[in-house]
Amino acid sequence: MFFKTHGKDNTSPKSIRTRLLANFIIVIFISVLIFEALLIYFTHFYFYNNVESILTNQIKTTADLYSQYYSNVPLEVNIVDNAEIFWKQTNAEVQIVLFSGEVILDSKGIIYKDLLQSEDFKSALKNEKGVWIGRNNSGERIMAVSYQLKSDSGGVGVLRFLTSLDEIDAIIMNISLIFICIGIFVILIAIVMSILLALSIVRPLKVVMEAAELMASGNLEVRIKKDKNDEIGKLADTLNYMAMEIQNRDKVKNDFISMVSHELRTPLTSIRGWADTIIDDGFNDREILNDGINIITKECDRLTKMVEELLDFSRFISNKDELKKEETDITLIVDYIRKQMSKRAIKENISFSVTCEKVPPIYLDRNKIKQVLINLIGNSLQFTSSGGSIALKVFAENDWLVFNVEDSGCGISSEELPFVKEKFFKGKTSKSQTGLGLTICDEIIKMHNGSLTINSQLNVGTVVEVRLPYKLEN
Structure with a gap:
């Protein structure tokens, strides 16, 4: 055929x-x-x-x-x-x-x-x-x-x-x-x-x-006027929606290319600059050598994290990532998060407290929930200044398991708050990065039939609440 x-x-x-x-x-x-x-x-x-x-x-x-x-x-x-x-x-x-x-x-x-x-x-x-x-x-x-x-x-x-x-x-x-x-x-x-x-x-x-012929030829700005709400009208709506989605995907693609180019250029420029400095110095100045190696290591970690986020995002949008749910004692995950994130909090002089009530076991993907909590607390550490505080609270509320991550960081403006979970959104602050972390977290929570909400006030702090249902356990 x-x-x-x-x-x-x-x-x-x-x-x-x-x-x-x-x-x-x-x-x-x-x-x-x-x-x-x-x-x-x-x-x-x-x-x-x-x-x-x-x-x-x-x-x-x-x-x-x-x-x-x-x-x-x-x-x-x-x-x-x-x-x-x-x-x-x-x-x-x-x-x-x-x-x-x-x-x-x-x-x-x-x-x-x-x-x-x-x-x-x-x-x-x-x-x-x-x-x-x-x-x-x-x-x-x-x-x-x-x-x-x-x-x-x-x-x-x-x-x-x-x-x-x-x-x-x-x-x-x-x-x-x-x-x-x-x-x-x-x-x-x-x-x-x-x-x-x-x-x-x-x-x-x-x-x-x-x-449709104009759309097929590449003119995605054209729109079909719908006269009646019948099958032809629905077809017109579908074609209009298709053209809009293609435009949005093109915009996402262009934003992605622009974002990746920018995000890669910055660490690569830093790595190349410090590599040239170390080579020119001939390893004579030990302090310059240590500073250069430390910066190169940090930038490599930053690149690694960005690549991992891109890989995670790619798996999510292609529906190739599946949950591996199992019955889990949530205190084990909380202890793991406490141990992993406390060292960084101490290093950055930020108070980090963890409170976990006694909650029933729940079916979830342990690694995915760890990834979500590490990302959320990592964001709080990134946007909280020295001397600030971060609190993780875990408790059961009716048929829900609730995670609250509260910080005293710089907060998010009311203009930016509705968009922080969108793909490739990058805030105006210099600390903002690829804009995929919260998108990935939100997708993981949705896969668990839960919800992720963010409340924030500029220069006051941010509260992120994650809710996972007990009812849908299998």
Whole structure:
């Protein structure tokens, strides 16, 4: 299977408008056709059923009249003496037929040589009402209704009413033509509406397509105006969001390159400068040599830390870093942090206190939480002057394990505070570095389904609170 990866397609496929219009017309045509067929069918059914009902009522009335008042006289005698009783109830043609099929009376005076064998006659022989639609000898469409005549001794013959259907068929034809004209008019109106509907769908799609082509060509400043909150509007929002995200990622990439270049240049310049100084001095001045080696060592540590942060950040954004949770006695982590960070605090003349209440064991990634606490306390040490204080407090609160890191450092301004956890944010102070430490800490805590909040006042101090849930232990 091959996919076209770039460039415009030069082929000429059917446009969406053409396909929509064709589909609309097909659906409308089929719907109107079915509806017309149903209308014509029910019209035909209504008129024919009405004629049949009238003939049935008339023939039953005549048959009942014969049974009540004339059945004591033979049928042949009634035909001669009382023939009018058979057709005075109807305007239809009347026939009297013997069971043998011989027509012995016809109100139109027609003489039948052949025996009658129609379906309605056969039904009447079975003492059932018989109905037959067909053509007579002259080609005229007729409906015939047959009913058995009875006397006290049983059936004596068959009474048959016949009526022409030509006028009914003409009426049905006229009504059908009216329905067909209405159907054609409806189809024409529907085609016009379909064209307008197709245009209402295609025009915004065309706008979206043109904007997408501009975005694909590199113009990420273009934005699609959303007219309606439908699927096309959501597509426009998605493309606008995509363009904005690409712009943001480009900005992050550029900021990253700029930040890394700057952060690498400073220690590398220092290392190169002191290396040249040591080489030029020829190892004669021991003090210069010691100072140079100490500065080079510090700058190498700084570079190492920055590279580790970048590697951690890379793993987080690529979702390759997974937690290794295990049941943990939190006092072991707190003791480790106390021992590791106390030496640096003493060296920098900063008071460092640790308070840990008795808390239940919790499931967490020990190394990740150590990394978070070391980073948070390291930040406090970095931004707290000599003579200041830092306090780590650990306690349980309802279903949460809480870590509080409080310092008396320089604090963070209200303008910078909302952004300190963002990637590559660097504060205005000279001590600010890559801006990844808090971002990584925040991601680790989120992976534990916890929260990391920072409250700070400039020239007063900073309080960082980390909350980890006890409920989600596995």
